[in-house]
Amino acid sequence: MFSHVMVGSNDIGKSQKFYDALFGALGGKPGIADPKGRLIYIHNGSMFLVTPPIDGAPACHANGGTIGFAVTSTEQADAWHKAGVEAGGTAIEDPPGWREGGGMKLYLAYLRDPDGNKICTMMRG
16 A cells, blocks of 8 residues: 655754664664665565654654554564664654553554654564
């Protein structure tokens, strides 16, 4: 359904340190900067981009928005969360762990990136 996901950043260097650590924990490669200063991450057929806002206004996070990344194990989710906190992210909501509701069992880990974007990992149980 999605071709890519993009978030804004006010400090591309800080964002690259953060997202390189996150995607490295999932087996991904460091971001590639394009001529417009955007960071591009490609992993498992998906693309995630980080960009300074094109309109020149400050980047801000989406209130109520969350971007979720698939993981294949609880260990991978925990490594992702740990790497994100160590690289400047903020742990939010409950600690990484299993959540149940609506007939679903999910292993979730939540962070805010250095610009306040809410991101998580998810594995279905």
